[in-house]
Amino acid sequence: MSNKKDLTVEQREELLGVLKARFEKHMNRHKGFDWDKVQVKLEANTEKLWSLGEMEETGGEPDVVGYDQEKDEYIFCDCSAESPKGRRSVCYDRAALESRKKHKPENTAIDMAMAMGIELLTEDQYRALQKLENFDTKTSSWVQTPSDIRELGGALFCDYRFGHVFVYHNGADSYYGARGFRGSLRV
Structure with a gap:
């Protein structure tokens, strides 16, 4: 970028x-x-x-x-079939990144989205996207997390399995090779 x-x-x-x-x-x-x-x-x-x-x-x-x-x-x-490859292996936000003592990822979903001028999808936007096609059948994507969950150290992510959209939680400081984020932009 x-x-x-x-x-x-x-x-x-x-x-x-x-x-x-x-x-x-x-x-x-x-x-x-x-x-x-x-x-x-x-x-x-x-x-x-x-x-x-x-x-x-x-x-x-x-x-x-x-x-x-x-x-x-x-x-x-x-609309990539799986979570965008160039945005995976990132924790949720800067506070989560700074809280990690070891093995810090290179970036965060929130920082990358801001730098790109886009926003992470909300859970509702993610569900609406899944009505168009099936996305993230092998990967998962961070979504905007309510502040009360984030204040407790958590963050939300979604994927599509078994014909359903699933919303999960994880520590905001976690990161995985198969988890990235999807963004939206209004023009």
């Missing part, structure tokens, strides 16, 4: 091409939506396009999963 929140013209064109191809391939995620309208929004919001580039670079395969009519915003979400 770069610190510069801008893409070159070539990078923008390439990313828009990737996003358009994915949009057209997975119309079940956004029935009745028009790519040209999405593209106009993206071209007008270059910092958000940069965030989508970061989602793509870390293996998230972002795609449109909704539209907020009130705010006139398209909702993108990581």
Whole structure:
């Protein structure tokens, strides 16, 4: 991930091409939506396009999963089959990372999401995503954790097994090679 929140013209064109191809391939995620309208929004919001580039670079395969009519915003979400590879083996947040005495992971889900300009999915968003397709059948993803759980040292993660979405808890300082996080972005 770069610190510069801008893409070159070539990078923008390439990313828009990737996003358009994915949009057209997975119309079940956004029935009745028009790519040209999405593209106009993206071209007008270059910092958000940069965030989508970061989602793509870390293996998230972002795609449109909704539209907020009130705010006139398209909702993108990581739609990779499994938790994005470039965002795994991270604990939940900075406090959890700093509390580890040994074997600290390189980063946290919250810090990475903030740096990318995206938000971790909520449990409700995760459940809604699973209604579109089955995701995380072999991996799991951290989700936004209520403050009362976090204050007690825990954090929540979800996955999809046996035809159901499961929500679990773990110490926020834990990290696993098969656990990452999914993000969302409004454009």
